[in-house]
Amino acid sequence: MSATSDQPLLQAEQVTKVYRSGLLEQREPVTALKQFSLEIHAEQPRIVALAGQSGSGKSTAAQIALGFVQPTSGSIRYRGTPLAKLARGPRRQFRQEVQAVLQDPFTAFNPVYRVRHVFDVVVRNFEIAATPAEARRAVAEAIEFVGLDPARVLDAYPHQLSGGERQRVMIARACLLRPRVIVADEPVSMVDASIRAAILEVIVNLRKEAGISFLYVTHDLSTAYHIADELLVLYEGETVERGDARAVIDAPTHEYTRRLIDAVPVPDPDVRWAAAVREDAA
Ligand SMILES: Nc1ncnc2c1ncn2[C@@H]1O[C@H](COP(=O)(O)OP(=O)(O)OP(=O)(O)O)[C@@H](O)[C@H]1O
Numbered sequence: 001m002s003a004t005s006d007q008p009l010l011q012a013e014q015v016t017k018v019y020r021s022g023l024l025e026q027r028e029p030v031t032a033l034k035q036f037s038l039e040i041h042a043e044q045p046r047i048v049a050l051a052g053q054s055g056s057g058k059s060t061a062a063q064i065a066l067g068f069v070q071p072t073s074g075s076i077r078y079r080g081t082p083l084a085k086l087a088r089g090p091r092r093q094f095r096q097e098v099q100a101v102l103q104d105p106f107t108a109f110n111p112v113y114r115v116r117h118v119f120d121v122v123v124r125n126f127e128i129a130a131t132p133a134e135a136r137r138a139v140a141e142a143i144e145f146v147g148l149d150p151a152r153v154l155d156a157y158p159h160q161l162s163g164g165e166r167q168r169v170m171i172a173r174a175c176l177l178r179p180r181v182i183v184a185d186e187p188v189s190m191v192d193a194s195i196r197a198a199i200l201e202v203i204v205n206l207r208k209e210a211g212i213s214f215l216y217v218t219h220d221l222s223t224a225y226h227i228a229d230e231l232l233v234l235y236e237g238e239t240v241e242r243g244d245a246r247a248v249i250d251a252p253t254h255e256y257t258r259r260l261i262d263a264v265p266v267p268d269p270d271v272r273w274a275a276a277v278r279e280d281a282a
Pocket residue numbers: 019020030031032052053054055056057058059060061219
């Protein structure tokens with residue numbers, strides 16, 4: 001099928017992933033993801049949360065959407081073409097339009113280089129700007145957008161930034177590529193509550209102002225409630241629930257979703273969590 005503009009930007013169709021052990025291992029195959037489907041359309045930017053407990057298959061779905069892991073069956077299509085069949089040009093476009101922001105940003109940095117290096121690599125490898133001055137301006141704008149000071153951040157070494165600042169740098173790096181989708185795998189699980197709110201706000205603003213969609217992987221339903229448009233709940237690799245994020249959390253139909261909601265801590269155990277969050281958000 002040829003790629004046309006009315007095709008979804010990114011589409012997972014009945015994706016199943018079975019991890020088999022290597023020749024020397026004697027483990028049973030693990031079905032990490034079962035018949036997983038999802039569509040993200042360029043003209044309708046959305047934050048899609050993928051929630052579930054540890055081992056439910058969230059990261060596998062994210063890695064498959066990024067083309068890092070091959071599905072056992074089913075397919076991932078980018079603008080209508082299966083990833084495996086993308087020619088060189090469209091593959092490059094996919095690499096630019098679909099970006100990753102992962103859980104532990106420290107591993108994405110080379111500790112020997114200043115943070116500037118992360119951006120230099122992007123500017124060198126992709127056509128970000130026509131002139132070096134324009135590129136510098138684009139880098140500064142991206143860093144300012146995530147609420148950081150470009151002068152300080154660019155000259156710092158990765159260890160001189162906090163975890164939350166490193167995470168925001170990685171979001172700025174992704175933004176510099178003008179992506180249409182960012183796959184964010186537990187982007188706030190390693191930062192404290194106040195920084196978490198700031199990063200989630202950046203995500204919401206990027207959806208609103210830059211039209212970037214997010215596949216937001218989380219084990220934390222309260223953040224999904226606050227920022228997601230759509231919520232998919234995974235249980236043992238299966239999508240047990242999907243729909244409008246707030247509607248799903250307010251009225252879960254699956255027992256597992258109810259258990260996930262009950263697992264979210266609330267200051268007063270007599271107050272139902274979803275009601276508490278609603279009051280919070282009002
Ligand atoms: N490379 C791999 N080889 C073998 N099994 C794997 C591999 N990656 C994941 N798995 C298994 O697949 C299942 C789903 O894992 P996955 O990492 O996708 O879940 P998750 O929901 O993201 O979990 P977490 O929140 O702990 O990251 C687990 O049982 C896991 O052990």
